Amino acid sequence: MDGLAVIGIGAGLAIGLAAMGSGLGQGNAAGHALEGMARQPEASNEIRTTLLLALAFMEALTLFSFVIAILLWTKIG
Amino acid sequence: MGGRMAQLAMVMEELKPAVVFHVGPIPITTTVVTTWIVMALLVVIAWVTTRKMELKPRGWQHLPEMAVEFILGFLESFLGKNGRKYLPLVATLFILILTLNLSWLIPGSKPPTMDLSTTLAFAVVTILAVQILSIYEVGVRRYVHTFTSHGLALLPLNIIEELVKVVSLSLRLYGNMFGEETVVTILFILVPLVVPACIQLLGILFGFIQAFIFTLLTISYLTTRTEAH
Numbered sequence: 001m002d003g004l005a006v007i008g009i010g011a012g013l014a015i016g017l018a019a020m021g022s023g024l025g026q027g028n029a030a031g032h033a034l035e036g037m038a039r040q041p042e043a044s045n046e047i048r049t050t051l052l053l054a055l056a057f058m059e060a061l062t063l064f065s066f067v068i069a070i071l072l073w074t075k076i077g
Numbered sequence: 078m079g080g081r082m083a084q085l086a087m088v089m090e091e092l093k094p095a096v097v098f099h100v101g102p103i104p105i106t107t108t109v110v111t112t113w114i115v116m117a118l119l120v121v122i123a124w125v126t127t128r129k130m131e132l133k134p135r136g137w138q139h140l141p142e143m144a145v146e147f148i149l150g151f152l153e154s155f156l157g158k159n160g161r162k163y164l165p166l167v168a169t170l171f172i173l174i175l176t177l178n179l180s181w182l183i184p185g186s187k188p189p190t191m192d193l194s195t196t197l198a199f200a201v202v203t204i205l206a207v208q209i210l211s212i213y214e215v216g217v218r219r220y221v222h223t224f225t226s227h228g229l230a231l232l233p234l235n236i237i238e239e240l241v242k243v244v245s246l247s248l249r250l251y252g253n254m255f256g257e258e259t260v261v262t263i264l265f266i267l268v269p270l271v272v273p274a275c276i277q278l279l280g281i282l283f284g285f286i287q288a289f290i291f292t293l294l295t296i297s298y299l300t301t302r303t304e305a306h
Contacts, residue, residue, distance in 0.1 A: 056290040060245045063252030
């Protein structure tokens, strides 16, 4: 296997694994938030704001690896 | 396969901001030009909609009032009556980032927020403003105390935390906008019709959410920094 192929696989794995992790995390958070909203509709505004904040923090992790994947990818071309 | 790779490489080249002209040694890129256009647009909208202000809003005067009241509601839910002080900073950030995110609706322009320079500038300004406002609010002694309250050993960690906020704030906005635009452009090569349009429709939503999250994080940083520990 030559170096370029390894870089390609690395870039693909980086973004794929990160997307998997933050997808699981965000799904979990959103699911519980929805549950909370269904139980207490009057608190839904507060829950929504906090949920968005939490999702933003989880999203950041994927984006860090997205940047790494792009950096790796530019090495190939 | 080789042809497609070459096409992709061309797309990536196209997504970078192009240099339009030079002012002395400083290159002026499309990012800056689009930001100027958006700024001019916002000034014109603000001037036109508030030219004949009335106590009871009528017609276009609703537009700026809606935006300001939206942000004010969030500020006050976090900081109480105290939040009104920070309205100029936070509302300006929200309105400017929202318009920049949606500026790809102007034909031939790319959102300036998909350039890391723009988002980094926003993040640096925001975090610096938060530090200065918190010194102003709680005084120098208590400001320093928030860094050393859990022992001197944690001081470097606390300082790094502030610096990482700049990185994460800028990378979040940049990554989202850049990723969205890249996906649309690559989809245009693969399926030229319909599918990219659907993603672009989502892009309007994402542009709004990203601007909202940026301001939300600004508010929450303000809250944690300006409240006495």
